Structure formats: C-alpha cells, structure tokens
Amino acid sequence: MEMTEAEVIVADVTTWFQDYHELIVEIGLKALFALLIFLIGTYVAGVVRRQTDKRLKSRGVDPAVSGFVAKIIQITIVGAVLVATLNEIGVETTSLVAVLGAAGLAIGLALKDSLSNFSSGVMIIVLKPFRSGDFIEASGIVGVVKTIELFSTKLVTPDNKVIILPNSTVYASEITNYSALPTRRVDIVVGISYESDMRDAKSVIMTALKANDFVLNEPEPVVAVSELADSSVNLVVRPWVNTADYWMARFAIIEDVKRALDDNDITIPFPQMDVHFDKG
Template sequence: MENLQGLLEQAPVFVATYGLKLLAAIVIFVVGKYFAGVFKRLTDKLMTNRGIDKTVASFVANLVWGLVFVFTVIAALGQIGVQTASLVAVIGAAGLAVGLALQGSLSNFAAGVLMVIFRPCRVGDFVEAAGVAGVVDEITIFSTKLRTGDNKTIIAPNSAMMDGTIVNYSAQENRRVDLVIGVGYTSDIAKTKQVISAVLDNNQYVLKDPAYTVALGELADCSINFVVRPWVKTSDYWPAHFELLEQIKNALDEASIEIPFPQMDLNVKELPAQ
C-alpha cells in the first residue's frame, strides 16, 4: 500500500515532466507528417509543370517525403529523451551501404533525371549516343530505349548516354544534305554547275532559304569533285538524299557529262622478233 501511495503521489510529477514532452513529440510528429505531404505535393507539381517525366517527378516527390518524414521521426524521438545520435549514425551507415550496393543504378537514375531536365533528346528524335544510333522510343529513370533503322530495340543505360557525346539529328528544324559529285576532267565546269543547280531548283525537298551551295571542291586524281549542299527539312533528309543522287545522275547523263569511274589503260608494245 505504501508503494502504491508513493506512485500515486509521484504521478502528477511524472505527468508534468514527461507528459508535456510526449505531447510535444506527438505534435512534432503530426505537424512534420503534414508538411512532408505538403512538400511531396509541391515537388510533384513543380516538376510536372516543368514538363518532367511523371515517373521521375513521382520518384523525387516520394524521396522528399521520405527525407522529411525521417527527420520528423528523429526530432520526435529526441523530444521524449531518446538518444538520436546513435540512431542517425545507424541510418547514415545503412544509407552508405545501400548507396554503394546500388552505385550503378543510382548513377543511371541521376543521369535519367538530368536527361529529363536538360532534354538533350526527346521521344521521336534520331540520335547517336553510347555507340549506337536510333530513334528514341522511351526515356525511363534508369535507361533509354532506342529503335534502329532495321527495327532492332536497344536499351542503353542513362549513365552511358550522358557520359558520352549525344548527336541529335532531329533537334533542328532544317538539315543540310552534303553530296560530292565527281565529273570527268574534260567536262565544262560552268555547264556542270548549271545542270546540278537546275536539279536543286526543281527538287520538291530542297528549301529556297537557306540557299544551297554548288561549288568546285577538289581536283582529284580521276575527277573534278563538286560539293553540293542543299538544305531540307530534317524529316525529309533521307528521301531528299536518295532522290537528289538519282536526279543528278540522270541530269548529267542527259547533258552528256561524264561521271568517271576507276579504270586502267593497258598499252601493249610489239615485242622484237627473236
């Protein structure tokens, strides 16, 4: 009875001492959890408004929520007297171990976030990166899916994409077609330029602005080489390339302008009689 009476006498002191701390810890937890949700929604909204991929936005928003929630739990435990220094050390060690185990995946994720933010390429672009070339079909948080010209699917890690040079052939509205046309040394230079220019003027893909270039580029071993550089819409590059080669060949043939090819002249001398 005396022990019970002593406990009852100490109850108000215990409640006054620890009850307020417990109440403060509960308030910290509730408020912290509320703000974690606010930060999560705000992060997701900001990233979505900037056009960042929904998967990446959701992942980052959940990561922000987790960080705020962990900080809230640590603060609440510290309020009721729990030694949080060792807890923080354990969490830090665990985070370091997980980070080392997932080093490759984390680097791919970081590269994926950078790709979504800085947009070096978009879905539908034809790019050359990580030693491969193809049309971008999908950009995820860890990898990029490319489709080659012969319809093969290539999955390239985002870290490999960002660590090297990305050549985006679809980034600009217009693109220049670079052709080299060789004619024989007996050909008239002015006439050849006129024939090629007429083909470019009448081609359906060649743009008027920027203007095309037809110029003598090289006096080669067996031919006079002209550089032919018309501008076309990026989406028309390959149709224009193939069609121009065919049309220029036909036009030169009609104008009786020779297109040389490698050949060898063999002169046989009469041997002296034995």
Template sequence: MDTAITWLNDNSDLLLHFSVQALIALLVLFTGIKVAKMCDRLTVKAFDKRKIDKAVAGFVANIVYAIVFAATVLMALSQVGIETTSFIAILGAAGLAIGLALQGSLSNFASGVLIIILRPFKAGDYIEAGGKAGSVQKIEIFSTELKTPDNKVIIMPNSSIMSGAIVNFSREKTRRIDLVIGVGYDADLKQAKQVLKSVLEQDERILKEPAYTVAVLELGDSSVNFVVRPWVKTPDYWPTYFDLVENIKISLDEASINIPFPQMDVHLHKD
C-alpha cells in the same frame, strides 16, 4: 480466463492508447497512399500541359510517388511508437551497402535522372550515342531503348549514353544534305553547275530558305568536285537524299557530263 480479464482491466488505458495510435497510423497510411497517387496524376498532367515527353513524365511521376509513399510509411511508423530516426539510420546503412554492390546500377540511375533534367532527346528522336544509333522508344530508370531503321531493338545503359557525345538528328526542323559530286576535267564547269542547280530546283522538297549551295569544292586527283548542299525538312532527309543522288546521275548523263572513277596515270620512261 480470470487472469486475462484482470490483465485487460489493468491495461485498458494502455490498450486504448495503442488502439488509437494504430488507427491513426492506418489513417495516415491510407491518406498518404491517396496523396501519393494524386501527386502522380498531377505530375503527369503538369508535364502533359507543358507538352513534355510522356516518357519523362512517367519517369518523374514514379519518383514523386515513391518519395511521398516512403514519407507516409515513416509517418505511420512514428504514430505507433517506432523510432523512425533509428529506422532511417538502418535504411541508410543498408542503402550504402547496396549502393557499393550496385555502383553500375546507381550510375545508370543517376544518368537517367540527368537525361530527364537536361532532356538531350525525347521519345521518337533519332539519336547517336555510345556508338549506337536509333530512334528513342522509352526512357527508363536504368536504361534507354532505341530502335534501329532495320527494326532492331537496342537497350543501352543510361551511363553509356551520358558518358559521351549525343547527336540528336531530330531536334531541329531542318537538315542540310551534303553531297560531293565529281565531274571530269574536260567538262564545262558552268554547264555542270547549271545541271546540278536544275536538279535541286525541280525538287519541291528543297527549301528556299536557307538557300542551297552549289560550288566547286576542290580539284581532286581525277575529278573536279562540286559540293551540293540543299536544306530540307528533317523527315524528308533520307528520301530526298536518295532521289537527288539518282537524279543527279541521270541529269549529268543526259548532258554528256561524265563522272570519272578514281584512276592513276603511269608514265614509263626508257633510259
């Protein structure tokens, strides 16, 4: 007991110094965590103010929080006398080893960062990328979640998305419907053209601007093919597409204009 009291008396200044340093380190750590959370909230608010996709805001906010928290831990360690330079070097070496073992994951992370920066799509957009198509549900650090029209969920690595072309069907407010309608060679082309225009003009979803196009595309093997290209609002694309195909068939039948099926004429010559 006497020995312990003597040791405390002899090292009181040193203990006081370490106690103060430990208290400062805890204060730095506590303050840093508060600052990290505040930065997280401010990042989300800033993105919301600019009407940026919430999935992107959450992604960036998590990264900001992690960076501030890591800096806080290093500052706290330096307060208690731990050499942060060596600590950072050890972390760097460990990170390099882990990175070599997880090259695919790092590639997905880097691709996720590119998605956030370049913003080729946002949550809710219908896209085609990496050979898959669907509506974007979530953009995560390593993957992006898509949902198909038949309610299937596709989890795609971010690197697969960024390694090829990305087709975004939802970015623009309008889309053009492309239809090719064939009529028989014996049909009155002017009448057929008028029937096709009449179908388009009767549909209120067809936009006046840009104007639709109805024109002869080609003289096919068994039919004269018209191209029908109306513009609609993007959400109306598929409902209008399906209705137009049905209404065009009905209207051509009523006008006694046939839509020929592919056929081949065979001529026999007797020697």
C-alpha cells in the same frame, strides 16, 4: 468430477484468451489499420503519378521528363507510406531510419553504378540534350529516343530494334542530336569526268535541285568544285531540307542529280588507271 484432457485444453485456451483478448484485439486493429494505410497509400501514389504525368504533358512538358518526375514522386510517397505503416504496427521508426541510413550507405557503395545511372538520368532531364522523339546518336548508337527512365534511355533504331543504354553511358558520351534544329544540310559528292564542262555540270545540278520539292530556297543550295581527284572532278552538292524529310530528301536528290547528268550527257567516270609497259 474430473475433467477430460480435451476439456482441460479448452479451459486453458479460454483462460488464456480472457487474459489476452484485449491485447489480441489491439494487435489485430493495428495490423488492420497498417494494412489499410499501406493499400490506400500505394493506391494514392499510383493516382498521383498518373495525374502528375498527365498534367505535365498537358502543359507541353516532354513525355520522357513528365514520366521521370512522376515516377520519382510515386517512389517518395510509397516511402512515406512504408514509414507510416511500420509506425502504426509499433516499429520504432526513428531507430529504423538510422539503420536504413547506414544500410543505404552500404548499398550505395555496392550499387555505385546504378546510382551513377540515376544521377546521369537526372542530369539528362535537367540539361535536356535531347527529348523524347528526337533522332540522336549516343555512344555509337543511332536511333529515336523512346523513353528516358530512372536508370536507362531506350532508343529505337531505324530498322526497328530497341536499344537500352545506361544513362551514365549516354551522358558521358558525345551526343549528336539530329532533331535539335528544324533544317539540315544534305552533303553529296558527285564526280564528273575531266572531259565534261564543269560549268554545265554545276548548272544542270543546280536546276535539278531547284526542281526538287524537298529542297529549300533558303538557305540557297551550293554546288562547287571541291577536288581534282585522280579520275574525276569532284563537286560538292549541298542543299538544305527540313529535318523531318532528311532521308527521303537525300534519296530523291541523289536520283534527280544522276538523271539530270545522264540526260545532259555528263559522264560520271569509273576509277581508271593507265599502265605502260617498257619494251626493253
């Protein structure tokens, strides 16, 4: 009895499946194992990253450093998982590594700026010119360090703007860390009129400083004559305060000094110029 076209197709498919079913099962199992390796490996990498970050922070490591190290570990584990996944599905990883090495060289040349940012990030982590939470100035930007990431450093400015700087720019620039030491000196210049008594002015200002709660007793504040200017005798006022209180202390000190001078009738002069006319 002659078979129909549909029966012929079914018979061909059945024969093909019987010939290759072992191969299909083998490929399916390899694909399944490879998928399991990838999913489990990436999950483990995430867990290791979180646990590493948590353990480092619990030991007092700077949050920016702990996050950076944990991210590097995660990337390393994911890379190993990818190699194991490819090996499971039959890809020759030895030759693949050689190809990736050559490709990595080409990519490295193309992405030299990114690699420079990465290496600068490593140097920042190792040398620790600043930590997360420090108030710094770098590349002309002033702000609090929020995070140090693989390729960039994130700062939050005093007016609550987020500035993201490339690590290479930060590391290559002059860095001022205002939070590195526990105390800071407030530098203020106060001008008094030439008619006012300098000794009285210095005494009044010193009394105001010692009455201010922000001013530290040690080191002792300094009030001294710094310049005989065109319209005023300039006094430098240099008290020491805790670093965390710097700006509030500065504002309070300026206000207290002004009040003290006003209360003692010591004049802060305006710039003046005498003009003489020749009648001739």
